[in-house]
Amino acid sequence: MKTDRVAKTALAAGLSASAVVAQSACSTVLVPTYTPPAVASGWQAQLIVGGLTKPRSIEFDSEGNLLVVESGKGVTRITFADNGGTCLTASQSSLLLDDKTLNHGLAVSNDGKTIYASTVEAVFAYDNYDAKAGTVTTQGRSVIANMSNNDLVTRTLLMSKKKDGTLLVSRGSADANAANAQIVSSGLSQIRAFDLTNLTSGSKAYNYNNDGLVLGWGLRNSVGVGEHPVTGGIYAVENSVDGATRDGKDVHENNPGEELNFFGYLNGTTSQTQGKNFGYPHCYAVWDVSEIPDNAGLTVGQQFAIQENSTLSDEICAEKYIAPRLTFPAHYSPLDIKFSSDGATAYITFHGSFDKTNPVGYRLSSVAFNAQTGEPTASADSTSALTDIMTSPNSTACPSGCFRPVGLAWDKAGRLWLTSDTTGEIYVLQQSTSAPSSTASGTIVTPTASAKNAAGLNWSWETKVLGYAAVFVLGAWLL
Ligand SMILES: *[C@@H]1O[C@H](CO)[C@@H](O)[C@H](O)[C@H]1NC(C)=O
Ligand SMILES: *[C@@H]1O[C@H](CO)[C@@H](O)[C@H](O)[C@H]1NC(C)=O
Ligand SMILES: *[C@@H]1O[C@H](CO)[C@@H](O)[C@H](O)[C@H]1NC(C)=O
Ligand SMILES: *[C@@H]1O[C@H](CO)[C@@H](O)[C@H](O)[C@H]1NC(C)=O
Ligand SMILES: *[C@@H]1O[C@H](CO)[C@@H](O)[C@H](O)[C@H]1NC(C)=O
Ligand SMILES: *[C@@H]1O[C@H](CO)[C@@H](O)[C@H](O)[C@H]1NC(C)=O
Secondary structure (H helix, E strand, O other): OOOOHHHHHHHHOOOOOOOEEEOOOOOOOOOOOOOOOEEOOOEEEEEEEOOOOOEEEEEEOOOOOEEEEEOOOEEEEEEEEEOOOOOEEEEEEEEEEEOOOOOOOEEEOOOOOOEEEEOOOOEEEEOOOEOOOOEOOOOOEEEEEOOOOOOEOOEEEEEOOOOOOEEEEEEOOOHHHHHHHHOHHHOOOEEEEEEOOOOOOOOOOEEOOOOOEEEEEOOOOOOEEEEOOOOOOEEEEEOOOOOOEEOOEEOOOOOOOEEEEEOOOOOOOOOOOOOEEOOOOOEEEOOOHHHOOOOOOOOOOOEEEOOOEOOEOHHHHHHHOOOOOEEEOOOOOEEEEEEOOOOOEEEEEEOOOOOOOOOOOOEEEEEEEEOOOOEEOOOOOOOOOEEEEEEOOOHHHOOOOOOOEEEEEEOOOOOEEEEEOOOOEEEEEEEOOOOOOOOOOOEEEEOOHHHHOOOOOOOOOOEOOEOOOOOOOOOOEOO
């Protein structure tokens, strides 16, 4: 049985169940089919797109159009009529990259002219993207390859803003064969950085397992990767293991914690954590100390050995492996991390647990950072580093009956956009400039009765380019 520690944390953040405020100014308002999320004080959120197929990563192009990976379908480009605030209406939608094998990763070059998208096997570059017309002139060329494995199949992409042309690619474990993650040349369970500036059409693709700079390994599945806008520090959020044991005893209910890890900088300056092993599959971060047998000396955020023997112990975990910078509740499943432009806040999506008997997570939260040092302000043993921004008021309805956050992106107006894959939706959030009162909850915009029927989209699924068409069998989890 799951303890209710997590639910108490959410309540402590001062959220109330859906404060519903009708907004007459916005004539086309979509309404979720489930209990609307609750929004924190000082925030307004609105559902603006529905009917998508597992929307995962999102990016804006140079013209402000939204690009969204629909997993198992391709990359869709959506244009919006922007009525200000959170009042936006999708006005046009087209399938820019028609490729069913694209499943999660998306990045846009800093000049806006190349789109990168990933399958379980490879990263593809699509050249000559015309943001006004919504076209690319080439089929995808493979730029990084040899990444196929079972189980964990997302290949998150992050284009560095600090080091132009450097693409970060995160690849998870083949859980069923976790031992291979202990071999760095397997390419499993790691984040690598690739210099794409010299790769032109016709160049051979990088081999993920041999090429690039290893930023970190021993990572089960670090799906969200972010770059601090001031220092250029690279952080990632880690989906830790399910079903953990310690000396054969089940400790999985509240352990291990999910993680925020630090991977140093891309500018050549060495850091104590870059290129290091972060412990998977032998050492995991403590979330609930009391659940772990033989826990003397363990605190939240330290790593515990799954088995204590002559070659493995908590001490060896501490010596050989890098512990997280922050630890979050077990089973929350963090999938994206995006910093505010001033570097003072990181926003993290939590997809939530997939186990119906144990529904936790399902939220957008923030973590406070020191903008200058690029470090979280909370200490590594903190259990209160997360501030909830948007949550599911009724987790017992999850995972089927609530939003499940995945990708984040900022638009030019400073609004934060968020995908929910299982519900096929996109929300937009805006923080009000006036200081919120400490007790008020925020607003989730829902329609007036007359506006309800006006909602809806005109989907014209126009195929601009026939993408790479190989079919991979995804017997797999899109965590
Ligand atoms: C790309 O070119 C730059 C400048 O010529 C060079 O310093 C760098 O090593 C090259 N990178 C690769 C991966 O070949
Ligand atoms: C893929 O990676 C494996 C393991 O590193 C390596 O043995 C193999 O040669 C690579 N294949 C290609 C096509 O690069
Ligand atoms: C790299 O970035 C870090 C953090 O901003 C900074 O402290 C360091 O001096 C930089 N190194 C170089 C070589 O620019
Ligand atoms: C200690 O436990 C680890 C994890 O189960 C295992 O890989 C290792 O082989 C064990 N060492 C010994 C000496 O039994
Ligand atoms: C929460 O969801 C469960 C399962 O869907 C439902 O039975 C229950 O009535 C809901 N509770 C509230 C307060 O909405
Ligand atoms: C939907 O799109 C079609 C084709 O582009 C257009 O003819 C039609 O007017 C649009 N309908 C609405 C309601 O926008």
